[in-house]
Amino acid sequence: MSTSPILLRLDRVSRQRAGRPAVSGLSLALGRGEVLGLLGVNGAGKSTTLAMVAGALRPDSGTIALDGEDFLEHPELAATRLGWLPEQTPLWPELTVAEHLQAHGRLRGLAGAALRDAVAATLARLELEPLRRRLAGVLSQGQRQRLGLACALLHRPTLLVLDEPANALDPVQAAALRRLIREQAAAGGAVILSTHLLAEVTAVCDRVAILHEGVLRHDGPVPKDDHAALERRFFEIAMQGSGARAA
Amino acid sequence: MNLFAVTRLELRRLLVRPLGWVLAALTLAWLGWNFTLLLGNFLGAQVKLAAQPDAPGFTDLVAVPLLAQQGFLAFLVVPLLAMSTLAGERRGGTLGLLASLGLPPSRIVLGKYLALLAWLLLWLALAVAMPLALAHAASFDWGKFAAATLGMALLLAALAALGVACSAFATHPALAAALALVLTLALWGVNLGAQMAGLNGGALNWLAMGSHLQPLLRGLVSSADLVWFALLIVVALALAVRRLAADRERG
Numbered sequence: 001m002s003t004s005p006i007l008l009r010l011d012r013v014s015r016q017r018a019g020r021p022a023v024s025g026l027s028l029a030l031g032r033g034e035v036l037g038l039l040g041v042n043g044a045g046k047s048t049t050l051a052m053v054a055g056a057l058r059p060d061s062g063t064i065a066l067d068g069e070d071f072l073e074h075p076e077l078a079a080t081r082l083g084w085l086p087e088q089t090p091l092w093p094e095l096t097v098a099e100h101l102q103a104h105g106r107l108r109g110l111a112g113a114a115l116r117d118a119v120a121a122t123l124a125r126l127e128l129e130p131l132r133r134r135l136a137g138v139l140s141q142g143q144r145q146r147l148g149l150a151c152a153l154l155h156r157p158t159l160l161v162l163d164e165p166a167n168a169l170d171p172v173q174a175a176a177l178r179r180l181i182r183e184q185a186a187a188g189g190a191v192i193l194s195t196h197l198l199a200e201v202t203a204v205c206d207r208v209a210i211l212h213e214g215v216l217r218h219d220g221p222v223p224k225d226d227h228a229a230l231e232r233r234f235f236e237i238a239m240q241g242s243g244a245r246a247a
Numbered sequence: 248m249n250l251f252a253v254t255r256l257e258l259r260r261l262l263v264r265p266l267g268w269v270l271a272a273l274t275l276a277w278l279g280w281n282f283t284l285l286l287g288n289f290l291g292a293q294v295k296l297a298a299q300p301d302a303p304g305f306t307d308l309v310a311v312p313l314l315a316q317q318g319f320l321a322f323l324v325v326p327l328l329a330m331s332t333l334a335g336e337r338r339g340g341t342l343g344l345l346a347s348l349g350l351p352p353s354r355i356v357l358g359k360y361l362a363l364l365a366w367l368l369l370w371l372a373l374a375v376a377m378p379l380a381l382a383h384a385a386s387f388d389w390g391k392f393a394a395a396t397l398g399m400a401l402l403l404a405a406l407a408a409l410g411v412a413c414s415a416f417a418t419h420p421a422l423a424a425a426l427a428l429v430l431t432l433a434l435w436g437v438n439l440g441a442q443m444a445g446l447n448g449g450a451l452n453w454l455a456m457g458s459h460l461q462p463l464l465r466g467l468v469s470s471a472d473l474v475w476f477a478l479l480i481v482v483a484l485a486l487a488v489r490r491l492a493a494d495r496e497r498g
Contacts, residue, residue, distance in 0.1 A: 056343040058495055076349035079249070084347050090340035092256075094263045103259070106252035107348050 005031050006068075007159055007190045008053065013062030015048055022048040023214045026062070030159075030192065035185050037205035037222065038194040041238050045214040046194040047087055050163050053192065054084035066159065079108045083152030087163040087194075089144045093137025097128055097147055100136060104151045118154050125180075126150040141168035149177070153184075160184050160191045166200055178204045198234060202227045212237050249350055253358025254365070257332065261366050267328060274320045275373055281316055282377045285309045305385035310378035311395045311464050317374045318402050318460065321367075322435070325403065326427035328366065329410025330420035332359045333487065338419065342494070352491035356484055360411050367403040371396070391466035398463025401476040405456070406431060408483035415487035431456075434479075 008030040015023045023045040030036050040046045051057040053064065055071065055078040064071040071077055078084075091100060101122055105115040123129045126146050131139070136147060145168050152160060160181070166174045181191050181204050193205060201208050202222055208230065210218035217237045223229040261267045289308045296302040333356070336342040345355050375396055410427045417423035438455040452458045459472040 051343065051347075054347040055349060056347040056495070075351075078347055078349040082347070084344070086340060086343065088340050090344045092260060092339070092341060094260055099259065103252070103256045106255065107249060107345070107350070109249070 007032050007034075007066070008192075009063075009065040010049075010053070011063045011065070013049075013052060013059045013064060015052060015057065015059050017048060021214050023052070023059075023211075026211075026214075026216050028209060028216065028219065030190050032158075032188050032190055033185050034207060035181055035191045035193060035205045037201035037208040038192055038211065039196075039198070039201060039208060039234055040211035043213075044211040046211055047163055048214075049211065050084070050161050050192065050194055051086070053159075054078065054082060054086075054161050056084070056086075080155060081157055082159045082161065083155070083157035084161045085145075085148045085152045085163060085165050087167075089148035091136040091139075091144060091147060093135065096133050096135055097139075097150075098123070098132040100147060100151055101154055104154050108155045110155060118156075122150045122154045125153070127176075142170060142173060145169055146173065149180075153180075158189045160189060162191065163194045164196065165193065166195065166197060174200075198227065198231055202230060210234060210237050212240070249348075250354045250358050250361075253345070253350065253355055254361045257359045257362030258365060261328070261362060267366060270324050270327060271370055271373075274317070274324060274370070277320065278313060278317055278374050279377065282309070282313050285312055286381075304388060305378070305381070306388040306391050309381075309385075310387075310392050313374065313378060314395050314399050315464055317371065318399060321403055321406055322428065322431050324370075325363075325367065325406040325410050326413070326424040326431065329363055329407060329414055329427060330417075330424035331414070332363060332411050333414040333491070334417045334420045334423040335414075337494070342491075346491075346495055352488045352495070355491060356411060356415070356487045360407060360484060363407045363411065364404055367407055368400065371399055371403060388466070394466045394468050395464045397468065398460050398472075401463070401473070402456070402460055405476050405479045405483075408480040408487075409434075412483040412487040412490075415490040 006029050008028075010026055010028045013023060013026045014021065026045075026049060028036075038046050038049065048057065052059050055075045058072065066077050066081060069077060092103075095103065098119060101119040102115065105111075105118055110118055123132055126149060128143075128146060128150055131143060131147075134143075136144065139147060145165065149162075149165060152162070162181075165177055169177060178200075181193065184191050185206075193200070195201060202224065205222050208218070208220065208222050209216060210233070217240075218233060286309055289305060292308075296304075333342065336345070342355075346352075378392070406427075409430055410423070413427040413430065414420070414423040417426055434454070434456045436455070436457075438451040438458065453475070459475045462469060462472055
């Protein structure tokens with residue numbers, strides 16, 4: 001594993017979906033210890049971007065490098081270095097919470113004592129221990145979200161990709177999630193966080209990128225003491241797009 | 248390594264869902280009942296059979312017909328078990344998750360196929376155990392029974408591959424099951440029209456599944472039949488892999 005300060009680099013990444021460009025020429029770099037907030041209105045290309053970063057979708061063009069290695073050439077890097085929580089938490093309803101973690105661990109190459117330790121630590125970290133024997137199909141939305149997060153964190157990835165992770169979490173759980181994200185960054189990892197909540201970005205992110213109609217319109221530090229400035233910038237970009245469409 | 252993790256996961260899912268248990272219980276109960284009927288008929292015909300010089304024995308009249316019945320049950324059981332392997336994962340969003348773990352489509356397809364095959368072979372073993380339980384008390388044609396068991400194993404392996412392929416192409420598990428059933432019946436009866444018209448359709452006969460299973464059930468093992476089953480398995484799994492790869496490309 002390299003120790004380059006840049007953990008993830010997207011270079012002119014484009015992807016079409018349903019015959020229209022979902023992401024166009026996106027270039028972005030993410031350093032170790034950084035938390036990037038990804039903002040955009042519905043259909044801006046956030047989930048497509050995250051699915052490409054996570055390896056679930058291949059870009060039509062462009063390159064993605066993880067830890068300096070071409071991620072498209074070596075998708076197996078995802079198993080050990082990347083954790084992904086998609087927007088709709090994908091679970092197997094007939095398996096229990098503990099079985100989910102065990103399955104994710106095995107799929108990521110963990111076995112024996114390492115797997116047992118990782119499962120126990122993650123159950124404790126996400127406060128899922130009381131639910132370990134419960135079937136995923138009967139979990140509440142918030143519990144499902146926490147289990148999805150647990151699966152993404154199980155193998156201690158360097159890059160965590162979260163697509164609207166605060167959905168369905170209560171305020172206490174949302175605060176715990178923020179702590180967890182900052183811990184990930186403090187440990188030298190990096191996080192990409194897609195959200196609709198501007199307050200979430202100002203609370204937890206170091207940088208913010210705003211996508212609109214698949215194009216990166218803004219990439220800069222989060223104005224920590226000026227939430228209104230971020231809101232103005234966001235609406236400016238969103239309205240620009242609407243204005244262009246109306247014209 | 249990851250291949251067996253996929254197999255283990257799929258096998259676990261098969262074992263905790265009620266569908267597999269219900270199908271196994273119903274079909275094995277049906278086969279058990281038919282086994283007693285076949286055995287009763289065989290025992291009832293003992294005097295008549297004893298008078299014939301080359302009379303069929305326990306293997307021809309009980310064991311092989313029982314396996315043939317399981318083959319027909321498999322036409323329904325395998326599509327029902329295979330329908331969720333990929334179509335269900337796609338609907339639940341877990342297929343994208345497996346892809347994001349860096350698993351190539353071939354490992355996902357093969358892992359799921361092996362799990363399904365393991366379940367089916369266990370099902371076959373339970374059916375095979377019925378006539379085997381009486382092997383010590385009857386004159387058992389081991390060679391013929393082994394060939395018939397091999398034929399059944401190949402049939403189940405081929406139907407499983409077809410089921411997984413249909414599950415890869417269908418958007419809904421029920422559609423996958425229906426598609427697999429229709430394709431299975433088509434492959435089984437593709438030469439029936441030609442036969443009824445009194446024609447010996449060479450290509451159609453070669454294509455028909457029955458033409459390759461029947462010799463094995465009669466105890467004849469030919470490499471041409473083995474190759475036919477192997478080809479069907481490889482083609483079906485390759486199509487499933489292609490479809491999954493295309494999913495990742497198209498999104």
